[in-house]
Amino acid sequence: MDPTPGNPLSPDELAGVADLFGGLTRTELRRAVENVAARRGTPFDPSTVDDAVASARREYYLLAVEHGDETVLTPGPAALPALPEHGADLPHMMDVEERDIDADDLAEASRERLETDADAAIEAGDRDRARALLDICYDAEAWRSVDVEHVRERLVGTFEEL
Numbered sequence: 001m002d003p004t005p006g007n008p009l010s011p012d013e014l015a016g017v018a019d020l021f022g023g024l025t026r027t028e029l030r031r032a033v034e035n036v037a038a039r040r041g042t043p044f045d046p047s048t049v050d051d052a053v054a055s056a057r058r059e060y061y062l063l064a065v066e067h068g069d070e071t072v073l074t075p076g077p078a079a080l081p082a083l084p085e086h087g088a089d090l091p092h093m094m095d096v097e098e099r100d101i102d103a104d105d106l107a108e109a110s111r112e113r114l115e116t117d118a119d120a121a122i123e124a125g126d127r128d129r130a131r132a133l134l135d136i137c138y139d140a141e142a143w144r145s146v147d148v149e150h151v152r153e154r155l156v157g158t159f160e161e162l
Contacts, residue, residue, distance in 0.1 A: 009033055011061035014053065015079035017087055018062060022099035023072030029053060035093050039086035060136045065109040067101055074101055077110055077143035078136055107144040111151075114140060118151045122158045130155045 009017065017032045018024045024032060030049050037044035053073070056062040063076035075081045091098075114137060121129040134155050140146040 009036065009052070009084050010082070011052070011056040011059065012080050012082045013084040013087070014056050015061050015075035016081035016083040017090065018073050019075045019081040020083060020087060020090060021094075021096050023065065023067060023074040023101050024096065025070055025072055026050075026053065028094065028096055029073055032090050032094060035090060036084050036086050039089065059132075060110075060113075060139070063106065063109055063113070065101060065105055067099055067105070072099060072101065074106060077140040077146070103144060107140075107146045110140045110144060110146050111148055114146075114148050114151050118155055122154065127159050130159045 014029065014033070017036070018029060021028070030046055030053075033049045034044050034046070053062065057064060057073070057076075060076040060078035062073045062079070064071050065074055114133060118130070118133050120126075121133055134152060137148045137152045137155075140148055
């Protein structure tokens with residue numbers, strides 16, 4: 001997936017920015033994208049960024065996880081985090097402390113999301129989404145050793161041609 005007008009970052013770059021800090025709130029990520037856009041001299045549209053973040057979450061490039069009393073976005077199992085041009089400058093431009101997100105919390109958040117999304121795909125009879133989730137199951141298992149064999153089995157059992 002490529003960047004969209006008003007959002008200068010690809011999903012992997014969004015994940016790379018979040019990874020730079022260990023995780024960012026939605027507001028912090030939006031501000032980071034705005035800073036990168038300003039450094040690049042490219043247009044910035046907050047609503048487009050919000051849409052890009054939602055899409056990156058849907059496709060598991062970003063994963064929301066509870067950290068303390070806030071929800072932060074971290075790279076998800078489908079991401080190959082990449083730092084965008086001028087991304088290395090962000091720690092100097094933003095007053096955000098680096099976060100240390102527990103690997104078990106990431107794995108649990110990923111497993112729970114996959115279970116919920118698989119239930120929704122099965123209920124809707126959405127074969128395309130089920131195929132995408134099946135691929136993400138394999139990514140998650142390699143990413144954080146997330147045990148989602150039961151999710152794969154349900155998807156394949158429901159949509160045998162997968």
